[in-house]
Amino acid sequence: MGDLLEFKLLSKIEADKVVEILEKEYPNAKYYLNFSNPLELLVAAILSAQTHDEVVNAITPELFKKYKTAKDYANADLNELIKYISKVSYAGNKAKSIINACKIIEEKYKGRVPDRMEDLLELPGVGRKTANTILINAYNKVEGIPVDTWVIKLSYRIGLSKNKKPELIEEDLMKLIDKKYWHNIAYVLKQHGKKVCKSSVPECSKCVIAKLCPKNGVTKSA
Numbered sequence: 001m002g003d004l005l006e007f008k009l010l011s012k013i014e015a016d017k018v019v020e021i022l023e024k025e026y027p028n029a030k031y032y033l034n035f036s037n038p039l040e041l042l043v044a045a046i047l048s049a050q051t052h053d054e055v056v057n058a059i060t061p062e063l064f065k066k067y068k069t070a071k072d073y074a075n076a077d078l079n080e081l082i083k084y085i086s087k088v089s090y091a092g093n094k095a096k097s098i099i100n101a102c103k104i105i106e107e108k109y110k111g112r113v114p115d116r117m118e119d120l121l122e123l124p125g126v127g128r129k130t131a132n133t134i135l136i137n138a139y140n141k142v143e144g145i146p147v148d149t150w151v152i153k154l155s156y157r158i159g160l161s162k163n164k165k166p167e168l169i170e171e172d173l174m175k176l177i178d179k180k181y182w183h184n185i186a187y188v189l190k191q192h193g194k195k196v197c198k199s200s201v202p203e204c205s206k207c208v209i210a211k212l213c214p215k216n217g218v219t220k221s222a
Contacts, residue, residue: 007156007159007162007214008159008214009159009160009161009162009176009214010158010159010160010176010212010214012176012177014159014212015159015160015176015177016177016178016181017212018158018160018209018212018213019177019178019181019185019188020181021208021209021212022188022189022191022192022208022209023181023184023188025188025192025208026187026188026191026192029184029187029188029190029191030184030187031133031136031137031187032053032187032190033045033048033053033056033057033060034057034060034061035060035137035138036064037138038112038113038115038134038138038139039069039070039073039102039105039113040060040064041113041133041134041137041138042101042113042123042126042130042134043060043063043064043067043073043098044056044057044060045126045130045133045134046094046097046098046101046125046126046130047059047060047085047088047094047098048088049089049090049094049125050089050090051088051089055087055088056088058087059084059085059087059088062084063084063085066084067081069111070102070105070106070111070112070113071102071106071111072102073098073099073101073102074099074102074103074105074106076095076098076099078092078095078096078099081095081098081099082095094125096124097124097125098125100124100125101123101124101125101126104122104123104124105123113134113138115134115135115138115139115141117131117132117135117143117144120134120135127166128144128146128147128166128167128170129146129147129148129166130146131144132144132145132146132170133146136182136183142179142182142183144170144174144182145170145173145174145177145182145185145186146186147166147167147169147170147173147186148186148190150186150189150190150193150194151166151169151173151185151186151189151190152164152166152169153193153197153199154189154192154193154197155169155172155173155189157197157202157213157215158197158209158212158213158214158215159213159214160172160173160176160177161173161176173185192209196208
C-alpha cells in the first residue's frame with residue numbers, strides 16, 4: 001500500500017475533524033455484510049476473514065435458510081456445512097469454528113449470541129474485530145473499534161496510528177478519536193479507501209481530507 005515517507009500523527013482535533021468530514025462525505029456508510037439477527041452476523045463475520053464481502057453475501061442466503069439456530073449449526077455435519085461455504089477461504093477451518101462456537105452458545109448461553117466482549121472472545125473464530133462488529137451492529141454497544149484491512153491501511157496513511165498490528169491500531173484510535181465516532185469509523189474509512197484512498201494509487205486530488213492528511217503530498221509503495 002502507499003505509505004507515508006515520514007509518519008506524522010494527527011492531533012486529536014485534526015483526527016476528529018477527519019472523521020467528521022468523512023462521515024458527511026459518506027452518509028450511507030454502514031456494515032457491509034448482510035444479516036438479520038446476531039447469529040447470522042456472527043456466522044457472516046467469521047466467514048468474512050480474508051474473503052471478499054461480495055462472496056460472503058452471495059452464499060449466506062442459502063446458508064441462513066438451512067441453518068437458522070445455534071443448535072442447527074452445533075449439530076451440523078461438518079462436510080455438509082463446508083459445501084455451503086466452499087467459496088470462502090479456509091472453508092474447513094471456518095466451518096469448524098462456526099460449529100464449535102455455536103456449541104458453546106447453545107450450551108452456555110441458551111442459544112443466544114452473547115453481548116459481552118469477554119464472552120464473545122471465548123468463541124472460536126472470534127477476535128476483537130468480530131466481537132466489536134457484533135456488539136456494534138447487533139446490540140448497539142460500542143466498546144471498541146473494528147479494525148479491518150481498510151482501517152489498517154488508512155490509519156497509517158492518514159496519520160491516525162503508526163502501528164500495523166490491529167490491536168495496537170484499535171488502542172491508538174480509541175485514544176485519538178471521540179467515542180461518538182467509534183461505531184462508524186471503520187465503515188467510512190472503508191468507503192474512502194475503496195473510492196479515493198485506494199491501495200495502489202491514492203487519488204489525492206479528489207480527497208476531501210487532503211488538507212488535513214499529513215502525507216506531505218508524497219507517497220511510495222511499501
